[in-house]
Amino acid sequence: MDADEQGFESLPLSQDSFQVLWESVQPPSLATLATTNTTNDNWLTLEPELNGFDHLFSFAPDVSLPTDNLLTPAASTVPTTSDYPGENGFQLRFQKSGTAKSVTSTFSTVINKLYCQLAKTCPVEVLVEKEPPQGAILRATAVYKKTEHVAEVVRRCPHHQQEDVMEHRSHLIRVEGSQRVQYMEDPNTKRQSVTLPYEPPQLGSAHTTLLLNFMCNSSCMGGMNRRPILAILTLETPEGQVLGRRCFEVRVCACPGRDRKIEEENVSKAQSGTNPTKKRKSNPTPVPSVAQAKKIKFASSADEDEVFVLQVRGRERYEMLKKINAGLELLDK
Numbered sequence: 001m002d003a004d005e006q007g008f009e010s011l012p013l014s015q016d017s018f019q020v021l022w023e024s025v026q027p028p029s030l031a032t033l034a035t036t037n038t039t040n041d042n043w044l045t046l047e048p049e050l051n052g053f054d055h056l057f058s059f060a061p062d063v064s065l066p067t068d069n070l071l072t073p074a075a076s077t078v079p080t081t082s083d084y085p086g087e088n089g090f091q092l093r094f095q096k097s098g099t100a101k102s103v104t105s106t107f108s109t110v111i112n113k114l115y116c117q118l119a120k121t122c123p124v125e126v127l128v129e130k131e132p133p134q135g136a137i138l139r140a141t142a143v144y145k146k147t148e149h150v151a152e153v154v155r156r157c158p159h160h161q162q163e164d165v166m167e168h169r170s171h172l173i174r175v176e177g178s179q180r181v182q183y184m185e186d187p188n189t190k191r192q193s194v195t196l197p198y199e200p201p202q203l204g205s206a207h208t209t210l211l212l213n214f215m216c217n218s219s220c221m222g223g224m225n226r227r228p229i230l231a232i233l234t235l236e237t238p239e240g241q242v243l244g245r246r247c248f249e250v251r252v253c254a255c256p257g258r259d260r261k262i263e264e265e266n267v268s269k270a271q272s273g274t275n276p277t278k279k280r281k282s283n284p285t286p287v288p289s290v291a292q293a294k295k296i297k298f299a300s301s302a303d304e305d306e307v308f309v310l311q312v313r314g315r316e317r318y319e320m321l322k323k324i325n326a327g328l329e330l331l332d333k
Helices: 003-009 015-023 040-050 158-163 256-272 290-297 315-332
Strands: 091-094 105-108 113-116 122-127 137-144 173-176 182-185 192-197 208-214 229-236 242-252
Touching: 091 242, 105 256, 113 256, 122 229, 137 173, 137 208, 173 192
Parallel strands: 113 242
Antiparallel strands: 091 122, 105 113, 122 208, 137 192, 137 229, 173 208, 182 192, 229 242
C-alpha cells in the first residue's frame, strides 16, 4: 500500500471512521423521554424506534397549530354600524306603509328607522348593482345604539324566551320564508346573528325580498328595556368577508304608525327650532289661600251639589288641582 492510499484511509470522513463514530453515539437519557416510568421494560419498548435515524425525529415537539383560529378569525367586539355599499352596490328598500294605526310595520326615511309590531313580518327589499360571488350570504345582527350599551348582547327578554319552544328562542331577529336559515352565535363575543344564502332577483324583478321578524318589544324588561337598537344587514362571502353593509334603527311597539308620526313631528319641530316640551311648561297656577277657599265655598249655595268637569293640560297641573280639590273637600267636612 502506497502513501497515498494510507492517507486516504486516515481521513476523518472515510466510511470506516464514520461507522465507528456512529456506533459511539449514546442514545438520549430515558429521563427526557418518560415522565412516569423509567424501567428497563420501557427502554426495550422504545429501543427499536432508535434504530437508524428514527431517534432524530421521534422527539420533535408537536408544532401543529389549531385550525379553528386560522379559519374563523375573531369577530370585532363592537360591530361597525356605518353604511358601506361596496363594489356590489348593496342597498335596502322598505315598502311604503304610511302612518295609519292599522299598519304592522312602517319605515321612516326621515329618521332611518323601522317601526314594527312584535313577531309581525317586515319585508325588506335587497338590491345590488353587481351580482355577488357564488355562495354569498345575507346576515342580520342587532346591536344597541347608545355607547353605554353597545358592548352588551341584544337578546330577548326571559318572559318571551320561556313562551317559545324553538331551539333559537333567545334570538331577537328571525327570518321567514326560507329553509336554509342558520342561527349563529359568535364564540368570542356571544353576539347572535341569522344568516341565509343570497338569492338573485327573480325574472322581471330588480330586488330580493327578505322577511324579518323581531321577537321582543323594545319596552320588555330584562331584554331591550327601552334601549334603542340598530339592525345591521351585511352581504358577505362564504368565508365571512363583508361585501356590503346597511344599518337602520328598529323600534318594536304596539302601534308603529302612531309612534312613527310622533317621532317625525318631534324631529321636524326640533329642526325648525321649536321644542314641543317647552309649550307644556308654564307658570304654575297659584294655590288659593284658606280665606279664598271659604269664599269659593259660600259663593253660591245653589251650586254646591252640582258637579263640574275641568279639562287640564299636563299631569303636573292636574296633580296640583287635584290637591286643591282635596283640600276643599276637607274644609267642607
